[in-house]
Amino acid sequence: KAGVTQTPRYLIKTRGQQVTLSCSPISGHRSVSWYQQTPGQGLQFLFEYFSETQRNKGNFPGRFSGRQFSNSRSEMNVSTLELGDSALYLCASSLASFSGNTIYFGEGSWLTVV
Amino acid sequence: GDSVTQMEGPVTLSEEAFLTINCTYTATGYPSLFWYVQYPGEGLQLLLKATKADDKGSNKGFEATYRKETTSFHLEKGSVQVSDSAVYFCALTQGGSEKLVFGKGTKLTVNP
Numbered sequence: 001k002a003g004v005t006q007t008p009r010y011l012i013k014t015r016g017q018q019v020t021l022s023c024s025p026i027s028g029h030r031s032v033s034w035y036q037q038t039p040g041q042g043l044q045f046l047f048e049y050f051s052e053t054q055r056n057k058g059n060f061p062g063r064f065s066g067r068q069f070s071n072s073r074s075e076m077n078v079s080t081l082e083l084g085d086s087a088l089y090l091c092a093s094s095l096a097s098f099s100g101n102t103i104y105f106g107e108g109s110w111l112t113v114v
Numbered sequence: 115g116d117s118v119t120q121m122e123g124p125v126t127l128s129e130e131a132f133l134t135i136n137c138t139y140t141a142t143g144y145p146s147l148f149w150y151v152q153y154p155g156e157g158l159q160l161l162l163k164a165t166k167a168d169d170k171g172s173n174k175g176f177e178a179t180y181r182k183e184t185t186s187f188h189l190e191k192g193s194v195q196v197s198d199s200a201v202y203f204c205a206l207t208q209g210g211s212e213k214l215v216f217g218k219g220t221k222l223t224v225n226p
Contacts, residue, residue, distance in 0.1 A: 004157075031212055033212055033213065035212075035214070036172065040217045042216060042217075042219060043203065043205075043214075043216040043219075045183055045213050045214065045215070048211065048212055048213055056211050056212075058213075090157055090158065092158075092212075092214075094212060101207075101209075101212055102160060103148075103160065103212055103214065104155040104160070104164065105158040105159070107149075107155050107157040108156075108157045113185050
């Protein structure tokens with residue numbers, strides 16, 4: 001059974017550009033969430049989606065957006081990139097959206113903004 | 115809001131030593147508790163979890179018990195190996211959400 005797949009794994013962007021990251025959850029999983037990991041701030045929650053609906057959103061500016069498709073695949077977009085957006089972006093999936101559920105993570109997309 | 119506090123590292127041990135990584139939480143309700151591990155250059159892997167008070171999660175020799183009275187979920191292993199070298203994160207979820215609230219992580223290095 002394939003795990004959570006994130007693409008691209010590595011990318012370099014210039015300040016002011018935008019970026020789209022993609023996540024394919026484990027087959028059958030309907031819940032997808034995104035996290036940003038940086039050395040200074042640690043792991044911070046971005047969004048949570050279930051059946052194409054955003055259920056929860058973290059404390060990030062509006063430049064960060066996401067969506068989920070009918071096949072549960074998800075994308076996140078960051079517009080007008082800033083140097084501080086350089087981070088590892090992690091996607092996670094699970095069968096359903098409730099506390100205590102087992103949540104599986106992908107290997108992440110490493111974004112460098114120069 | 116909900117929060118997780120874990121001992122800051124780095125922690126350096128010799129092979130076969132006993133490991134404890136402390137984790138305490140603050141939450142308004144009855145959270146589920148998790149330990150995740152991150153190896154260099156990789157994503158997070160679930161190590162173990164507990165969903166109610168007094169539950170003990172265990173996996174690969176690691177254990178943690180959900181202590182509601184002390185709001186703690188300390189990670190322990192009786193005999194660490196070099197391959198256990200990684201960063202360990204304590205986390206919680208609560209309510210009808212899967213939003214994970216993480217601690218800052220503890221880097222463990224095990225020397226042969």
